[in-house]
Every structure is written in structure tokens, then in C-alpha cells.
Amino acid sequence: MPVYKDPNAQNNKWYYSFSYKEGGKHKKKLKRGFKTKKEAEAAMVEAKDAMNKGSYVEPSKTSYGEFMITWLEDKRTSVKESTYLTYKNLVNNHILPSLGNIQLGKITPRDIQSLYNSIKIDEKLSSENLRKVHTVINDSLNKAAKWSMILQNPAQLVDAPKVIKKEVEVWDQDDIKKFLKVAKGSRYFNAFLLALTTGMRQGEILGLRWKDVDEENQTLSIVQTLSHKGQQLSVGAKSVAGNRRISIDENTLKELIKVKTTQKKEMIMNRPVYNEDNDLVIRTNTGAPLSPRNLLRSFYSCIEKAGVKNIRFHDLRHTHASLLLKQGVNPKIVSERLGHANVRITLDTYSHLLPNLQKETANEFGKLFYGNN
Known part of the structure; x- marks a missing residue:
């Protein structure tokens, strides 16, 4: 087989070379850069087959x-x-x-x-x-x-580069209590609360509208997001699975409703400079979408005052998931709340929690199986 090591290439990469006839003229085909002899041979067979079938493509000279x-x-x-x-x-x-x-x-x-x-x-x-x-x-x-x-x-x-997963950082219940006590005084308290109690992404929280809040059924519909730079509201979540409805607890709903009264007063007081009403749950005092940068500034300020472990805003989402899994909630339900495309993503992301969950499950099964004997 006309396949060779390239003496001029690093690590002696492989190339193929063969002659063929086209329009009565003899021509030579050469292709370099293959990692192994097997790859070079496979590529050459494909090229020859394409030529025989008349489907060979002369590579474009476009850069x-x-x-x-x-x-x-x-x-x-x-x-x-x-x-x-x-x-x-x-x-x-x-x-x-x-x-x-x-x-x-x-x-x-x-x-x-x-x-x-x-x-x-x-x-x-x-x-x-x-x-x-x-x-x-x-x-x-x-x-x-x-x-x-x-x-x-x-x-x-070429092998796709491997993704090195970062260790998920979460707060325990004591950290959460300390943080929320300090954050209570922040204008953006409800943004932090929603992240911890629903697992919503930052863009989903900042894009949430009042018409997406179903007070009667205690649910939130994720149908709009704010871009990372805070300049664009877009219909639709990060993925198809991201468009979802999340149930919220009664206390979280009450905290949200409190903001409505404040926002109505702001609208009246700031009417001359009030922005177009986007119906946003989390917004500035002039009705504009909240800049993610300002949200994070407030978030890290509250962390410092509370004296809790420094984590990212996105880790509030991880904290929500970890609390649910530790309580024994079915991973499929956790996956649906987070808007993951499938439960495999949830299990892979929080696999570090699973050994403890397995132990607890085994102990509970043992009690059921053996009774009190």
C-alpha cells in the first residue's frame, strides 16, 4: 500500500500517495498529516473509491x-x-x-x-x-x-478534547441561613432566593415576568431569558428542556408578591424616567432589566458580610440540586426542575453526592427487609 511515514513531520506522521489517470493525463494524489498508518490507509481508500465512482472532490483553495x-x-x-x-x-x-x-x-x-x-x-x-x-x-x-x-x-x-469537570461548590443549610439573613436587606434578595429555592439559571431569573408567575398553582414558567451582558431579553430558555414549569413553595411565593407593591410605587414615583415596562419580577427602580454585573456585585457583597464560603452565583443552582438529592428526591424530578436535557446530565454533575445517597438507601432497605430483628 502506498502509505508512508513523513520524515519531515513531527513524530513522523503518516501520508498517502498514489498515481491516477484523468483526462488521459497521469496525475499524483498526496495527502499528509495522519496520526496513524491505519488512518492514512482509510483516507486513501476513500479517495480512490470516490475517484472510481466519479465523485472525487478536488479540495477548495479557499482559505x-x-x-x-x-x-x-x-x-x-x-x-x-x-x-x-x-x-x-x-x-x-x-x-x-x-x-x-x-x-x-x-x-x-x-x-x-x-x-x-x-x-x-x-x-x-x-x-x-x-x-x-x-x-x-x-x-x-x-x-x-x-x-x-x-x-x-x-x-x-482528531479526538475531541476532554472536559475536566470542576468540583461543584455548594452551601449547607447553615451557610444559606447566614447568607439570606444578610441578603434580606438587598434589593435583589428575591433573585438570590429564587436561585436557591428553584435552581433557576441567572438569565432565567432576570428574564422572569410577572405573567409567568402562577400564584394560584404556585408555579413559575421559564419562557424568557436575559443575556449574560444584560442587553437582550430572548424568548426561550437555554435549551428545549429549559422551557419548563417549576413549582415553588408558599414562602418563596409570598416573598415575590411583596415586591409587586414596591414596584407599583416605584412606577408612580419614577414615571418621568420609567423605562418601558417589561413586566420583570427582578428589575431596576426604573423598570429596566437588571445588569448581571450589578446582581453579582450585590451577591458577593452579601457573601462577604455573611462570612460564608465564597461561591459563584451559578453554585446557588448546584446548592438547590444538592439539597433535593440529599432529601431523597428522585433525580428525574431534580433534572426536570433544573431544565437538564436528560437525567444523565444531573447524575454526572452531582455524582459526588451519590455514594452517600446509596448508603442511606441501603440502610433504609435493610430496615425494611430485615425488620427490627
Whole structure:
């Protein structure tokens, strides 16, 4: 088989080379950058098969940078603005500086792997965002392959970077009591309370409207979110599963209702400068959406005053989930409250709690099975 080690490449990567006839002329096909001999052979067989079937694609000479301009434009029409901005940042700041000048048809698995290695070694991105880099590259090159601009997607020959899970930080009940006692004096107390009692995400809390609050049935409907920068209210949650209805306890509902009276007074007092009424439960004294930055400033100030463990706002969501699981609530119910796509995500995220839960379950089963003997 005409497959060889490349003496000029790092770690002697593999390449294939073979001759073929086209239009009465003899030509040579060469492709470099394969990690193993097996990958090079498989790619060569695919190329030869495509030629025999008349479906071979001559790789495009368009640069990856040029292609990504249109890919981003197309992507903007199918994803949320926040997702688009994340992709745009990754493309412009991390992907194109390394791959942008390479022709689409000349990008190799080695080029892509080298990019991942560089990002990881220099700690330019978290493992989660490095995985997003792979998602962007793989998706874009899949489209290039579908549009017959390249023969195959080289990113499919590169292992997706592993995500290193961060340890979940949570508060215990004593921490919660200390924090809420201090936070009671904050204008944004209800935002903190909702995070702890419902597990809602920050954007979901700041996008919650009064018409989404069903006082009679004690439920909240998650159908709108505020962007991370606080500049855009968007219909729909983070995912399909995120659009959900959450039951809330009576005390939390009472705390929410108290705010209604205050907001009506503010609307009258500040009418000349009052913003368009967005019907928001959490808002500024002029009716505008609350900036996430201001929410976090208040949050960390309350943490410092309360003298409790410093955690992220998102960890209030984790705290809610951990309390439910420790109480023996079915993980499927916890998953539904959090808006996870499936219960597997919930179990993976809070797996550190499961050993204790297993022990408690075993003890309870033992009491039932053996009785008091």
C-alpha cells in the first residue's frame, strides 16, 4: 500500500500517495498529516473509491479564514445571539490565528491537533471552551465537506478534547441561613432566593415576568431569558428542556408578591424616567432589566458580610440540586426542575453526592427487609 511515514513531520506522521489517470493525463494524489498508518490507509481508500465512482472532490483553495466568515454569518441565523458571540470570539481569537491562512483543502488532522495542544499547554482556554473550539471546527468542516469543498472532514480524525469537570461548590443549610439573613436587606434578595429555592439559571431569573408567575398553582414558567451582558431579553430558555414549569413553595411565593407593591410605587414615583415596562419580577427602580454585573456585585457583597464560603452565583443552582438529592428526591424530578436535557446530565454533575445517597438507601432497605430483628 502506498502509505508512508513523513520524515519531515513531527513524530513522523503518516501520508498517502498514489498515481491516477484523468483526462488521459497521469496525475499524483498526496495527502499528509495522519496520526496513524491505519488512518492514512482509510483516507486513501476513500479517495480512490470516490475517484472510481466519479465523485472525487478536488479540495477548495479557499482559505479557512474566508470560509469561516460565511460560516459564522450562516450560524447566526440558527443559534442564539449569545451562542453566536461565543463562536465568533473563539473563531477570531483562537482558531483563525492558527488555521485561518491555510487552504480548506490543505487543513490536516495534525494542524487541528497542534492548535488544541497549544491552547491546552498555554492554558488559553478552559477545557469546556477548548471542547467548544473542537465543536466549531468540526461543524464548519462538516459543512465544507457537504458543500463538496473538501473530500472529508479532517477534524473527525482528531479526538475531541476532554472536559475536566470542576468540583461543584455548594452551601449547607447553615451557610444559606447566614447568607439570606444578610441578603434580606438587598434589593435583589428575591433573585438570590429564587436561585436557591428553584435552581433557576441567572438569565432565567432576570428574564422572569410577572405573567409567568402562577400564584394560584404556585408555579413559575421559564419562557424568557436575559443575556449574560444584560442587553437582550430572548424568548426561550437555554435549551428545549429549559422551557419548563417549576413549582415553588408558599414562602418563596409570598416573598415575590411583596415586591409587586414596591414596584407599583416605584412606577408612580419614577414615571418621568420609567423605562418601558417589561413586566420583570427582578428589575431596576426604573423598570429596566437588571445588569448581571450589578446582581453579582450585590451577591458577593452579601457573601462577604455573611462570612460564608465564597461561591459563584451559578453554585446557588448546584446548592438547590444538592439539597433535593440529599432529601431523597428522585433525580428525574431534580433534572426536570433544573431544565437538564436528560437525567444523565444531573447524575454526572452531582455524582459526588451519590455514594452517600446509596448508603442511606441501603440502610433504609435493610430496615425494611430485615425488620427490627
